[in-house]
Amino acid sequence: MGPLRAAAARGLRRGGGRRAASAAREGSKASAACGGRPAPPSALHLFGDPAEVEALRGSLLAWYDKCKRDLPWRALAVTEKDVNRRAYAVWVSEIMLQQTQVATVIDYYNRWMQKWPTLQALAEASLEEVNELWAGLGYYSRGKRLQEAARKVVSELAGQMPRTAEDLQKLLPGVGRYTAGAIASISYGQATGVVDGNVIRVLCRLRCIGADPSSPAVIDRLWAMANALVDGSRPGDFNQALMELGATVCTPKAPLCGECPVKQHCRARLRVEKELALASQKLLGKLPAVPDVEDCGVGGCPLCPPAAEPWDSSLGVTNFPRKAAKKQPRVEQTATCVLERRGCRGALEYLIVQRPSSGLLAGLWEFPSVPLAPGLQQEQQREVLLDHLQAWTGQPVPAGSLRFIGEVVHIFSHIHQTYVVYSLSLDGDVTLDLASCPSRWVTEEEFRASAVSTAMKKVLRACERQRGEESGRAKGSKRKRGAKPVGSTRPGTQLSLRTFLRAPNPP
Ligand code: SF4
Numbered sequence: 021m022g023p024l025r026a027a028a029a030r031g032l033r034r035g036g037g038r039r040a041a042s043a044a045r046e047g048s049k050a051s052a053a054c055g056g057r058p059a060p061p062s063a064l065h066l067f068g069d070p071a072e073v074e075a076l077r078g079s080l081l082a083w084y085d086k087c088k089r090d091l092p093w094r095a096l097a098v099t100e101k102d103v104n105r106r107a108y109a110v111w112v113s114e115i116m117l118q119q120t121q122v123a124t125v126i127d128y129y130n131r132w133m134q135k136w137p138t139l140q141a142l143a144e145a146s147l148e149e150v151n152e153l154w155a156g157l158g159y160y161s162r163g164k165r166l167q168e169a170a171r172k173v174v175s176e177l178a179g180q181m182p183r184t185a186e187d188l189q190k191l192l193p194g195v196g197r198y199t200a201g202a203i204a205s206i207s208y209g210q211a212t213g214v215v216d217g218n219v220i221r222v223l224c225r226l227r228c229i230g231a232d233p234s235s236p237a238v239i240d241r242l243w244a245m246a247n248a249l250v251d252g253s254r255p256g257d258f259n260q261a262l263m264e265l266g267a268t269v270c271t272p273k274a275p276l277c278g279e280c281p282v283k284q285h286c287r288a289r290l291r292v293e294k295e296l297a298l299a300s301q302k303l304l305g306k307l308p309a310v311p312d313v314e315d316c317g318v319g320g321c322p323l324c325p326p327a328a329e330p331w332d333s334s335l336g337v338t339n340f341p342r343k344a345a346k347k348q349p350r351v352e353q354t355a356t357c358v359l360e361r362r363g364c365r366g367a368l369e370y371l372i373v374q375r376p377s378s379g380l381l382a383g384l385w386e387f388p389s390v391p392l393a394p395g396l397q398q399e400q401q402r403e404v405l406l407d408h409l410q411a412w413t414g415q416p417v418p419a420g421s422l423r424f425i426g427e428v429v430h431i432f433s434h435i436h437q438t439y440v441v442y443s444l445s446l447d448g449d450v451t452l453d454l455a456s457c458p459s460r461w462v463t464e465e466e467f468r469a470s471a472v473s474t475a476m477k478k479v480l481r482a483c484e485r486q487r488g489e490e491s492g493r494a495k496g497s498k499r500k501r502g503a504k505p506v507g508s509t510r511p512g513t514q515l516s517l518r519t520f521l522r523a524p525n526p527p
């Protein structure tokens with residue numbers, strides 16, 4: 021949703037009350053602003069019939085009322101009487117749901133709202149507390165920005181949330197066009213549309229939009245469409261219904277068209293039916309009674325699929341939307357050392373250090389780590405890590421005790437990160453330069469409760485697995501040493517076939 025939302029943040033007049041008749045005009049203006057003056061979109065891509073728009077709204081809302089999932093933020097948006105609290109509750113859910121599945125978010129959301137039920141409570145929290153609660157949810161800057169924005173509302177806006185989508189986007193850091201529209205429509209009933217990944221998919225299918233959905237022309241058209249379609253009397257429900265439809269019925273790979281409440285308005289489905297009819301007529305050697313299915317007929321249409329990508333009958337409605345070209349993630353390697361010692365109560369303790377307060381995983385805790393240049397051999401990687409540990413602890417590190425554990429891969433949104441994991445047991449304490457890098461010793465339990473990333477939890481699991489395997493091997497070899505020699509069965513014990521065959525012959 022991130023890049024699409026960023027692209028979607030382009031300006032377009034809001035128009036919940038505006039209807040389909042004006043949509044084409046809006047589209048022309050938006051496209052003209054991008055340079056050139058392309059032809060207006062064909063009727064294929066528009067909701068040109070007000071009666072159809074009304075019918076679509078009715079069907080979608082009726083389905084939503086019956087089938088919507090029970091989600092904690094939806095309950096709060098309905099029951100919370102205080103408008104600032106209500107907007108805050110929706111805001112938190114929208115930020116958490118960016119890039120994250122609903123099922124994962126629910127538990128985080130409930131804990132967050134329990135701990136910080138108001139903007140004021142969040143504004144008073146420390147970044148450390150925010151990171152601790154956010155740990156495992158990913159994209160950590162979201163929590164940090166949410167808290168910064170809450171502080172701004174409390175200190176600069178007298179605790180009052182901005183009351184329109186435009187002001188929310190303008191005044192709150194980290195709130196883009198989508199989040200602003202969602203908060204304003206759900207919390208304040210402002211008739212403004214939203215465009216997220218789910219909405220893009222549904223609208224592209226409803227109106228056969230096959231051009232790259234991250235292109236400005238398509239994004240402008242989709243925002244115009246969302247603003248034209250939104251139901252003025254229930255904008256929050258309508259927007260949630262459209263997103264819910266994309267999440268549960270009009271899914272990316274296997275849409276349930278048969279169960280879809282708006283299937284009679286779906287032009288992608290219509291196109292599939294036409295293509296099938298055409299194919300079966302051709303198969304029977306008949307002249308087609310239905311004309312060949314073509315794109316919208318507008319030359320150089322910015323909304324149709326590119327000519328180089330013809331209709332693929334095996335894909336059906338999933339021909340729409342076109343998949344946006346994915347940027348390849350950067351490949352990086354980092355050497356990480358799990359430093360451990362026996363604490364004063366005999367429990368195993370690990371050393372964790374805090375990352376800088378800006379950049380990737382800002383403020384989170386991790387095992388001492390150092391980025392590796394590409395192409396280093398294992399021995400060189402080891403040396404880099406030893407140098408790093410030595411510079412940081414200010415004392416020689418027992419190089420012979422540094423054990424290679426293995427590699428742990430973690431995919432961040434834009435980085436394919438491989439952690440080359442080592443472990444090192446220290447006998448006593450080490451003197452650490454706390455000024456240059458905050459650090460602390462933690463037990464396993466404390467580690468899990470700390471603001472550490474999922475990647476670091478994977479690193480610790482790899483170490484524990486290795487330890488488990490080693491102790492298993494040690495036990496196995498002890499058993500082997502103490503094993504009875506073959507054939508030394510007790511009198512009366514039945515021999516297995518293998519043992520019998522290998523047992524010495526009786527004298
Ligand atoms: S009919 Fe199918 S493709 Fe069209 S909106 Fe419904 S689920 Fe999506």
Ligand SMILES: [Zn+2]
Nearest residue numbers: 316321323324
């Ligand atoms: Zn077209």
